[in-house]
Amino acid sequence: MTKQTNWPNLADEGHISETDSISLVDLAGLIDWAGIVLGKTGLENPRHEARLLVSYGLGITIEQTLYDQSRQLAEAEFACVLPLIRRRSDREPLAHITGIREFWSLEFGVGVDCLIPRPDSECIVESALDILRYPKSEAHVLDLGTGSGCLLLSVMHERSYVSGIGVDCSYEAVCRARDNSRRLKLNERANFMVGQWGAALERRFDLILCNPPYARAQEINGLMPEVSCYEPHLALDGGADGLSCYRKIAPQLSRLLIPRGMVCIEVGLGQADSVVRLFSKYGLGLHARRTDLGGVERCLVFVCLSSV
Numbered sequence: 001m002t003k004q005t006n007w008p009n010l011a012d013e014g015h016i017s018e019t020d021s022i023s024l025v026d027l028a029g030l031i032d033w034a035g036i037v038l039g040k041t042g043l044e045n046p047r048h049e050a051r052l053l054v055s056y057g058l059g060i061t062i063e064q065t066l067y068d069q070s071r072q073l074a075e076a077e078f079a080c081v082l083p084l085i086r087r088r089s090d091r092e093p094l095a096h097i098t099g100i101r102e103f104w105s106l107e108f109g110v111g112v113d114c115l116i117p118r119p120d121s122e123c124i125v126e127s128a129l130d131i132l133r134y135p136k137s138e139a140h141v142l143d144l145g146t147g148s149g150c151l152l153l154s155v156m157h158e159r160s161y162v163s164g165i166g167v168d169c170s171y172e173a174v175c176r177a178r179d180n181s182r183r184l185k186l187n188e189r190a191n192f193m194v195g196q197w198g199a200a201l202e203r204r205f206d207l208i209l210c211n212p213p214y215a216r217a218q219e220i221n222g223l224m225p226e227v228s229c230y231e232p233h234l235a236l237d238g239g240a241d242g243l244s245c246y247r248k249i250a251p252q253l254s255r256l257l258i259p260r261g262m263v264c265i266e267v268g269l270g271q272a273d274s275v276v277r278l279f280s281k282y283g284l285g286l287h288a289r290r291t292d293l294g295g296v297e298r299c300l301v302f303v304c305l306s307s308v
């Protein structure tokens with residue numbers, strides 16, 4: 001038996017424009033209600049996200065939400081889910097609510113301190129693994145602007161002979177990357193440090209990974225609210241033309257690479273040719289271009305032609 005209730009009612013809190021009256025005593029009713037609330041905020045897959053948040057809030061698997069739909073819920077259980085739906089209806093990213101994002105089939109802890117890893121960036125990992133495909137006794141990899149550490153740690157997860165350093169100017173991001181290295185049991189081979197790109201480093205590396213901020217500054221406020229309101233602008237802001245970080249990084253690379261060392265760097269839509277021109281002035285020859293899952297040229301691979 002189900003009962004009609006107006007509780008929980010987000011309308012009173014200004015999150016939605018009308019009162020929802022819906023059966024809220026079983027799992028199916030809760031997912032229906034959450035899907036309706038999230039749908040009103042303009043999410044693309046509200047029902048899917050509702051199921052994910054209900055599963056997370058109740059501490060049950062997605063399968064249980066599918067097979068146990070008539071399970072009666074206590075009011076305390078609604079109370080676990082309600083704040084999650086409220087946060088998501090405020091367009092807080094799902095990954096911030098759950099604290100986890102999957103990247104390269106690995107789980108990374110994320111939060112307001114770092115960029116949420118994007119599937120598009122997996123093409124940097126693919127390029128790096130191609131370069132590191134022949135087993136060696138060791139290889140040293142540098143990750144500039146490491147954020148959550150997702151690029152370096154994914155590569156290290158696949159290549160046991162790799163050791164690496166991740167640098168970020170954000171202390172909080174460096175702490176997050178360290179946590180992730182422990183979570184993935186890679187902390188014995190990975191070090192993370194605060195710094196301005198590679199300025200403080202004195203050793204040379206076989207391979208440099210980098211996903212710098214590349215959004216045009218004036219466009220950031222127009223991005224999805226999940227990005228513009230919740231992700232660190234330090235991780236997004238590429239200056240007036242989106243290329244300012246590439247200009248700072250380019251002169252450092254040859255000094256940080258062994259002769260014929262390689263760089264895999266992410267670029268934004270339409271930026272590839274400008275970055276190729278810029279890097280060629282600093283002794284870096286284009287080796288390959290790789291597209292992301294959406295067919296956008298996303299990863300440029302360079303080889304160091306003149307190590308200084």
Ligand SMILES: C[S@@+](CC[C@H](N)C(=O)[O-])C[C@H]1O[C@@H](n2cnc3c(N)ncnc32)[C@H](O)[C@@H]1O
Nearest residue numbers: 115117145146147168169196197211212213235
């Ligand atoms: C686009 S995010 C990439 C994060 C992560 N590598 C990824 O792919 O998800 C860029 C990162 O560069 C860092 N960053 C910005 N300016 C920097 C600087 N001057 N020196 C070092 N890191 C910087 C930001 O804090 C941010 O973590």
